[in-house]
Amino acid sequence: MPELPEVEVVRRGLETHVVGRHIRAARLTGARVARRHVAGPADLAARLADAQVLAADRRGKYLWLVLQPPADDPQALVVHLGMSGQLLVEDAGAPPEKHLHATLDFHDDGPQLRFVDQRTFGGLALTPLQPDRSGDGHGHGIPEPVLHIAPDPLEESFDRAAVVRRMKGKDVALKRVLLDQGVVSGIGNIYADEALWRAQVHGRRLTSGLTKPALGRVLDHAADVMRDALGQGGTSFDALYVNVNGASGYFDRSLEAYGQTGRPCRRCGAAIRREEFMNRSSHFCPRCQPAPRARRG
């Protein structure tokens, strides 16, 4: 479940069902799931054994469990769900999923934590934590693989004015900047299209050509739409995007642009259009969000 609201739904599930428990053992299926773990899958599995889960934290689309190993400093089990990753809390007796890549058992013999990923763009890594210099909210620190990720709009340390300045300084299409996790994190293809629809700006407009207030408004809409989606349990089009209990969110009913090709814009009635952008799809209202002249990526 890829974008910020869906990842946050998963984080909350982990907080409820996993935090506080002691891992007994981890089993990894195949090496690919641990490819971001420098020391390899065997090392990862070994290091997870007997660690206690202290917390579940998140920045943008990155999720991590803060672990207390028996004789070491706290470490972060960083999880990225990629395009199709799932974390599921399930009884040990539940049949293994077709794309099951990792299983964590706990000393309390309660439900397992499973990592399932059809397209295997996601994965796990155990890494050190670095002190968080950007502000509060991440008391245990930030994992090394997350250091290059900018704060997301729902974090207290999100510096709206600084992000606006950075956006303004780029000679890049607005949507590309919204998707740049090093500028502002958590926004993916769905919420970028929704934020742009709400802000009534075309994603191919260059950030350098927009005013700072206009850029700020786009960021505000991005934060709003992600908060709204979170309130609905996220966006799920199918069983691939579910919470730790396998349940779908229902924000898909509230989408105004994404996936609405041909449907009338709820604001003006013009047919929502789809176009190719950065090797993927953009959806927008051609009347409310007039396209700039030249095509830019």
Add this chain to the structure above:
DNA sequence: ATGTGAACCTGTTCGC
């Protein structure tokens, strides 16, 4: 340095 596009995977849906 900065901006752009393709690659990494598997599964499902679309069009002829």
Add this chain to the structure above:
DNA sequence: TGCGAACAGGTTCACA
């Protein structure tokens, strides 16, 4: 019905 093409919510890396 069959089969290839297009498409899917993300990130990274090579190249201009």
